[in-house]
Amino acid sequence: MLIEQLINGLTLGSIYVVVALGYTLVFGVLNIVNMGHGEIFMFGAFMGVIVTNSLGLPLYVAFLVAIIVTGILGYFLERFALRPLRGKEGVSHLAPLISTIGVSIFLENAAHHFFGAGNQPFRTSFSELNITIGSTTVYYVQILIFVIAILLMFGLTFWLSKTKAGKALRASAENLAVASLLGVNTKRVITQTVIIASAMGGIAGILVGIAFNSVNPQMGLSFGLKGLAIIILGGLGNVRGAMAGGLILGLSETFLVAYGNSGYRDAIAFIAIIVILIVRPQGLFGTSTSKSKG
Amino acid sequence: MLSELINPYYLQVATFILLNIILGVSIYITLGTGQLSLGHAGFMSIGAYTSAILTLNYNVPLVIGIIIAAVFTGFIGVLIGFPALRLQGVYLAIATLGFGEVIRVLFINWEGLTNGAIGIRGIPHLGREILSFSESLGFSPGMIGLKNNQFVSLAVFLVLLIISIGVIWFFIRQSNSRIGRAFASIKMDEEASEAMGINITYYKILAFGQGALLAGFAGALYAHLTAYISPSDFGYHRAVEILIFAIFGGSEVIWGPIFGAIFLSTMPEFLRVISEYRFMIYGALLVLMMAFRPQGLIDTNVVNWIKRPRLKKKEGKHGTGNKKDK
Amino acid sequence: MVLEIKKISKNFGGIQALTDVSFSIEQGEVLGLIGPNGAGKTTMFNMITAMFPPSSGEIGFLGQSLSGLKPHEITKRGICRTFQNIRLFSELTVRENVMVGNHCRLTTGVLQSVFRTKYQKQEEENVLRNSDEILEIVGLSEFGQTIAKNLSYGQQRRLEIARALASRPQLLLLDEPAAGMNEKETNDLFDLIKKIQALNITILLIEHDMPLVMRICSRIVVLNFGKKIAEGTPSSIQNNKEVIEAYLGVEEEDELA
Numbered sequence: 001m002l003i004e005q006l007i008n009g010l011t012l013g014s015i016y017v018v019v020a021l022g023y024t025l026v027f028g029v030l031n032i033v034n035m036g037h038g039e040i041f042m043f044g045a046f047m048g049v050i051v052t053n054s055l056g057l058p059l060y061v062a063f064l065v066a067i068i069v070t071g072i073l074g075y076f077l078e079r080f081a082l083r084p085l086r087g088k089e090g091v092s093h094l095a096p097l098i099s100t101i102g103v104s105i106f107l108e109n110a111a112h113h114f115f116g117a118g119n120q121p122f123r124t125s126f127s128e129l130n131i132t133i134g135s136t137t138v139y140y141v142q143i144l145i146f147v148i149a150i151l152l153m154f155g156l157t158f159w160l161s162k163t164k165a166g167k168a169l170r171a172s173a174e175n176l177a178v179a180s181l182l183g184v185n186t187k188r189v190i191t192q193t194v195i196i197a198s199a200m201g202g203i204a205g206i207l208v209g210i211a212f213n214s215v216n217p218q219m220g221l222s223f224g225l226k227g228l229a230i231i232i233l234g235g236l237g238n239v240r241g242a243m244a245g246g247l248i249l250g251l252s253e254t255f256l257v258a259y260g261n262s263g264y265r266d267a268i269a270f271i272a273i274i275v276i277l278i279v280r281p282q283g284l285f286g287t288s289t290s291k292s293k294g
Numbered sequence: 295m296l297s298e299l300i301n302p303y304y305l306q307v308a309t310f311i312l313l314n315i316i317l318g319v320s321i322y323i324t325l326g327t328g329q330l331s332l333g334h335a336g337f338m339s340i341g342a343y344t345s346a347i348l349t350l351n352y353n354v355p356l357v358i359g360i361i362i363a364a365v366f367t368g369f370i371g372v373l374i375g376f377p378a379l380r381l382q383g384v385y386l387a388i389a390t391l392g393f394g395e396v397i398r399v400l401f402i403n404w405e406g407l408t409n410g411a412i413g414i415r416g417i418p419h420l421g422r423e424i425l426s427f428s429e430s431l432g433f434s435p436g437m438i439g440l441k442n443n444q445f446v447s448l449a450v451f452l453v454l455l456i457i458s459i460g461v462i463w464f465f466i467r468q469s470n471s472r473i474g475r476a477f478a479s480i481k482m483d484e485e486a487s488e489a490m491g492i493n494i495t496y497y498k499i500l501a502f503g504q505g506a507l508l509a510g511f512a513g514a515l516y517a518h519l520t521a522y523i524s525p526s527d528f529g530y531h532r533a534v535e536i537l538i539f540a541i542f543g544g545s546e547v548i549w550g551p552i553f554g555a556i557f558l559s560t561m562p563e564f565l566r567v568i569s570e571y572r573f574m575i576y577g578a579l580l581v582l583m584m585a586f587r588p589q590g591l592i593d594t595n596v597v598n599w600i601k602r603p604r605l606k607k608k609e610g611k612h613g614t615g616n617k618k619d620k
Numbered sequence: 621m622v623l624e625i626k627k628i629s630k631n632f633g634g635i636q637a638l639t640d641v642s643f644s645i646e647q648g649e650v651l652g653l654i655g656p657n658g659a660g661k662t663t664m665f666n667m668i669t670a671m672f673p674p675s676s677g678e679i680g681f682l683g684q685s686l687s688g689l690k691p692h693e694i695t696k697r698g699i700c701r702t703f704q705n706i707r708l709f710s711e712l713t714v715r716e717n718v719m720v721g722n723h724c725r726l727t728t729g730v731l732q733s734v735f736r737t738k739y740q741k742q743e744e745e746n747v748l749r750n751s752d753e754i755l756e757i758v759g760l761s762e763f764g765q766t767i768a769k770n771l772s773y774g775q776q777r778r779l780e781i782a783r784a785l786a787s788r789p790q791l792l793l794l795d796e797p798a799a800g801m802n803e804k805e806t807n808d809l810f811d812l813i814k815k816i817q818a819l820n821i822t823i824l825l826i827e828h829d830m831p832l833v834m835r836i837c838s839r840i841v842v843l844n845f846g847k848k849i850a851e852g853t854p855s856s857i858q859n860n861k862e863v864i865e866a867y868l869g870v871e872e873e874d875e876l877a
Binding site: 464467472475479483487489500546594 | 733
């Protein structure tokens with residue numbers, strides 16, 4: 001029982017990590033909280049439903065389609081909601097927040113119109129496949145989720161630290177103006193970052209669809225808020241913090257459901273946001289004490 | 295003759311526009327010190343539930359219920375305001391969004407008190423209360439040639455109209471005073487305000503508390519206008535809707551959110567298409583406003599421009615007076 | 621003695637901005653605080669006005685310690701400042717800026733303001749009259765209704781001073797008031813400072829314009845690399861070897877750069 005819960009918690013936690021990494025990447029480079037990320041993630045999940053359920057195609061096609069569609073959405077988000085605000089005189093630091101809130105509410109309701117308001121099941125051929133070791137049942141799906149999450153985490157870490165594009169991105173994260181002086185094409189780096197973050201959201205969307213076997217237009221908000229909670233828990237813009245934060249949230253939610261009151265499951269994330277912001281605004285793992293200022 | 299002019303449906307629409315104006319003003323007050331709150335839907339729900347529960351379970355008179363609800367929400371706002379002071383900009387927005395969601399989850403799960411996700415039905419209706427009150431005074435709508443439902447919607451509309459005018463009057467007066475100057479200066483430069491002797495802690499909490507109080511007040515009114523509330527009435531959509539009144543209309547002058555609330559609540563009535571795609575349009579509007587007119591449609595210049603023709607007339611004929619007609 | 625700085629040190633994450641600086645200001649004088657860029661002058665201002673606390677040392681004002689007070693409480697005690705990089709409330713009118721400066725001398729609260737009590741009306745009348753008087757002093761009377769950001773640079777500097785004067789300070793801290801001014805404007809500023817001095821307001825002045833400093837200050841304190849290197853009358857400072865070296869050193873660096 002305990003081990004099963006532990007596995008459930010880790011599965012959930014790794015999904016959260018992938019969602020949170022999308023926020024962290026964008027915040028790290030642009031110093032912007034992308035409120036539309038949750039809804040882009042939700043679109044990824046719907047792509048999974050359409051490709052596997054409606055079209056009956058294999059799961060890997062679903063991943064490809066989700067990555068492409070969410071990547072495009074990410075591009076549009078950057079092009080229309082973020083780029084017009086950049087470098088403009090007298091733009092409040094709240095402007096990108098508000099315009100991405102606009103994107104979030106737009107996408108959520110677009111999904112309402114395209115896909116309907118209700119829950120869509122997400123059945124894949126191996127949803128029910130599992131192995132039993134002793135008294136513990138492990139679903140293949142859980143292993144898949146865990147493996148993909150780990151691959152993404154390491155892939156991202158490797159990409160950031162070793163590749164040229166990743167280094168340009170990190171330089172931009174340090175200081176956009178300086179990076180631009182050093183010859184980094186910051187405009188491209190920014191667009192790239194938002195697209196990559198969005199595509200990761202798309203992958204996370206499919207993972208959530210498989211894990212919960214249900215997809216709906218409102219999931220963007222609830223998972224998006226959890227992603228926000230995690231990056232605040234882990235420190236804004238901190239990749240490792242996001243990983244730790246995601247796992248902590250996944251585990252604590254699973255254990256609350258198993259041994260406590262399931263109704264308050266969704267409150268953990270938000271209470272964590274509030275407590276962390278008040279007690280330790282730089283996040284559990286954040287080192288910089290800088291507050292975001294106008 | 296009066297009875298032919300009064301259409302209960304239009305009056306209801308107008309009543310909800312007035313409610314939205316109060317909500318718009320509530321977010322404007324908080325924004326007026328540079329604080330972006332996404333928790334106003336949460337404050338609204340606290341007001342709505344407080345008054346609903348008080349009147350329904352404890353037989354508190356409706357007026358008293360609404361007042362207690364507003365004051366209580368304001369108190370919660372002040373409590374939230376203290377820790378929120380430590381947060382700047384984006385962090386404050388996220389924390390208040392989290393607060394709103396915690397409140398919603400709390401109302402869904404506290405079934406003994408709130409009836410959970412199903413919501414509370416049969417809340418005393420403002421209009422019916424007015425009707426039974428006037429009947430107890432020996433007055434019946436028939437005496438002025440009105441049907442009961444016409445009288446009810448007319449009475450409710452008038453009550454809301456008086457309340458809204460009172461609210462607007464209150465905050466216009468406040469903004470033309472020492473308090474208003476302090477709010478404005480804090481919005482423009484917190485540090486300089488502090489160095490000029492303004493206690494920014496006090497004024498930021500005051501603004502946050504006033505915003506919360508007003509949102510709670512509007513929530514309580516909402517409960518007694520619809521007679522039915524559930525947690526889903528006060529989610530993210532509501533928070534964004536309240537925000538957009540001020541973002542679209544403008545957050546520099548009080549007429550901004552008022553215009554925003556009127557315009558955005560009226561449009562869906564004229565065009566059904568808008569009603570269907572309402573939130574998609576809201577979303578697009580937020581993006582467009584930030585890109586092209588971040589201060590909102592109505593700003594100080596617009597207000598001055600509207601005032602100008604009248605001044606011109608006083609000075610003499612300059613031939614530009616017809617600009618007003620546009 | 622109006623202000624007494626006692627062994628003030630300030631450390632920013634390992635960088636020593638000020639080390640054991642002590643000096644004092646007498647009633648009615650204009651004290652100059654000079655030194656090359658980065659010497660810690662503005663840091664000193666920020667500590668006097670409690671924008672951040674000193675790492676060690678104490679500041680006394682009219683015989684009372686200022687430690688633990690918040691910036692707005694300092695203003696209320698009677699110390700007000702201007703900013704080196706102009707920080708007016710740019711969207712408010714000139715007169716409103718001055719009225720904000722007067723805030724801490726007013727007492728009306730929310731309800732009095734909304735219901736316009738007799739007391740409130742009286743107070744608002746006083747504020748208006750007061751503000752106009754101050755605008756008169758700094759020579760901005762005719763710009764009362766102008767939006768602050770539309771003023772010229774020199775006028776904005778004067779408005780900063782007017783706003784600070786509105787808080788009725790006993791000690792006024794001026795942070796490079798002549799920066800960016802032409803000769804005529806600087807001369808007007810000299811007259812203005814003299815006028816303020818005549819109002820029995822003590823002044824602590826940070827300034828790079830040496831002729832102005834020499835003309836107007838009764839005493840000068842020189843900082844370099846966060847330490848006080850000299851203190852005395854303008855003529856003694858002009859002939860102080862260490863001071864000359866400090867400034868010459870900077871000039872050499874400038875030439876290299």
